[in-house]
Amino acid sequence: MKPPITRPRTPWLALLGLLIAPIIFLLTVNWTETLNNNILELLPDSEESVEAQAARQMLSQRLSYPVIFKASAPGTTRSQLTDAFLEASAQPAFRSPFILGDNRYQSALLGVLKDNREALFASNWLNAKHDEFAASNFPQPDFISWLATDAAQQLNAFLDRPESMAYADDIPADPLLLLPTALAQLPPAPEVDDTALIAWIPLAVDPLTPQGQQAIYDALAAIETQMSARFPGYSQLASGVYDLAHASEQQTQDEVTWLNIEMVGAILLLLLVLAGRPGFLLLTIAPVLVAGLWCTASGLLVFGHIHVVALAVSSVVLGLSVDYAVHLAAKRGNGNLREAWPIVRLPLTTSCVSTCFGFLFLLLSPMAALKQVGIMVPTGLVGALLAVRYLLPWLEPIAGAYRLRTFIERPGPMLRKYIWLPVAGLAWLMAAITLLQSPPFVDDIQDFQAPITESLTRYRDLADSIHHRDVNERWYVFASSPVELIKRLHDIREKIQLTGLHLPEDNTLEWKNFASQSNDFAAALRTQLEDQGFDADAFAPFFDKLNSVAEWNSAKKLTTAFNELVAQLHGPLQALLMTDGSVWVAVFEAPPNAEIPASLKSFTQELAQQKSLNRALKHAREGIARSAQWGLLGIALCVFALFRRRGVMAMAVPVWSVTLGIATTISLGNPLGLLAVIGAILAFCLALDYGAFAATxxxxxxxxxxxxxxxxxxxxxxxxxxMPAVAQLGQVVAASVFFAWLAAELLCLPQPKKLTENKA
Amino acid sequence: MRYADALAWPDKDQTAQLAFTEERNFPFRKFPKRYAGNMFRAPNGELAICYESPHAFRLVIQGDAILLDDGDGQLRPLPTDGADARVVSDLLRGDLGRLRADWTNEPIDDGLRLTPTLESIRKEIKYIDVTFADGRVQTVTVNQRNQAIRRYEFGALTWLTGDTAALPFAE
Known part of the structure; x- marks a missing residue:
């Protein structure tokens, strides 16, 4: 006769700790600030030095964050739109915009180059002349007279060129043609469409926060309103990091919400179908509720906020915690849950510990959002286990009588081990060969972002219109002073073939020699200029400066020149040189597919963050995989200690199923990244759970x-x-769980000997 | 406006060729630099200024763009502001409508003085003196703000057809 279910004493302590306390805590939380969708938490943590981080921050703010803006109106030109735009763009979210093709910027920049030409270009001139002189085979003592003759001849020839007329003012101070030579070496300025206004708008707000994004959208709307009122048919297009981040976050948030709803709905529906009774559902919901509460509360307690992607991945706790209730409830048989507990205590605790262990690996992830998962899911699982132990027996009378569907408890067909074991072994061997033959790893930061094709296309079109692309072949170097920056750039140039990098040369010795002979040079140049038809007295400004030639490219002059130069660089041109007062950064073109030599890595980095982030992902994946090897060895030892002879059986399930799970994922054409490796570890822990139950x-x-x-x-x-990375995690775990179930089924198949024993 | 009208090129369905000499005076040179060459105007308004001495190079004006061939046969655009290039090409092409819009003119002996009204041009050029003889432009003197002076003197006008006419504009 079935014993009556007696309700145990109310477990006040468990109720307080598992339900009441987290509910009270969560009620005190300000929910508008707790859910965070900052895209930075999806980027790997930087392992850079403070100086490198300052440089990266500067590059982000000045090169990546600004809004790229394009406007046009029928029958109007750029210059007609410019004044109205400058007025309309005076918005709190924006700093002073840079308009492509605006001559005011060019004039100011030219003025700085003119004022500092000796500091910036004289050392290059001397180096080039030394090279030419060396090729001329003149005897070394004649260098100064050769130099003077060459300078006068070059000047005379320059006057034949059409652009020489524009330099008539400057030539008396620059007979060496330092400025015209330097400007001629610069790449041609991109052509600017005269029928549209293209602007580069620096920001006064953070484009990665929802508040900052809203302020930018409001400012753009205000510009459109003002401009439309003045120019009929006006249209504008804008894009930038703010738009990409907003689109990505919006899509992620929507998807996370639906994923959670679908997962909970599917699990509940499945349980209802399998058990057939709402009472069973009530028992399973209790640990799910506790797991959800503990999971959320722990995330908020430890991190102060939860990222939406962390919430998405953590939702797997719902699927895992429901299992604990299922394991206990399915073992009730004719007794009650308190009596069933000793039966499931060992496998359930082993399962919980191993799964927690699997998720704790996420603490090694370089991404803040995944670290949150590493705390939230284990806490939720421990909560679920405690709920199963202390709350379910108390809830049992409420749940009433239930019984699982008969097919759930139906034994499998009698099949001898030697029949299926070779097939399973062969399958594992083929899977292992698949894994060994095709290294399947792909580490791409884009896999962690929601696809935002429309926003991305708009951004690329606008970036193309100003010739600004975050290409891989650009590197940046940083230093604490202009002199150090130049030295470091020279160090790079010694190791890597670079084109288009015009640096003040480091020729201290040659310069000292030249300075010591400056009087001779002045006298020789006077003579040569007169011989070539020039009025040497007209060059008095140059000869005055020649008296202080030793100081032309001193550290002080160079620093002044760089400070003045950096103040006149606007828009995409800022990439050439920038400083925040303490760190100096210069960006330059690197050869395609070149790697930064190890000796330069402390101060040289790739501008395109994608490559370095991909490398960070690769390092994280390899690090996690290495740590996992030791962790899994530890688990194996624990399993053998606890299960002794049956430990082999318990361990065979995860080893077999995860190998097949990964091989299946690859065979379906899916690459594996960081989250897939984490998924494989998690799947191993889940499969070990099944192995432990199957073994006992x-x-x-x-x-x-x-x-x-x-x-x-x-x-x-x-x-x-x-998001491909999250999808990869889902695929690896789903496939591995399927094979783990299959393995557990095979291990639990009735054997002839066992049947005989049972009959006896 | 008789003189101003003479700024326009004669209208004919052939390429006009005009020999010229140029003197460039710089404040820091004792005597000017001298050049000689031919100016060509195609029926479509394109202009080519081909210098022959002391060494060969040419400038081609297509629309508002000015292209330079440094003697190697390759035309490269000169970095110029679109508006400024347009004013220069208006002047060389003798576009009377545009010239009246962007320049003021006042009579001088045997000709007229053109003064730019656009601020960007005024920064570079003080004024241009044009003299005429027999109803045609005889000399053009460009007085720059930086004291450099260019003086062009034009010779006889001839007309070209066929390959000879196309050669100065070849890319």
């Missing part, structure tokens, strides 16, 4: 069937996520 079970694996079904469903839904 003498009955059909009913709880594993329910557990695998719910977990498989949860991760299958995750595998449809539009």
């Amino acid at each position: 079970s003498r009955e059909p694996p009913a709880s594993i069937r329910i557990s695998a079904a719910t977990t498989f469903c949860a991760f299958l839904i995750l595998s449809f996520c539009s």
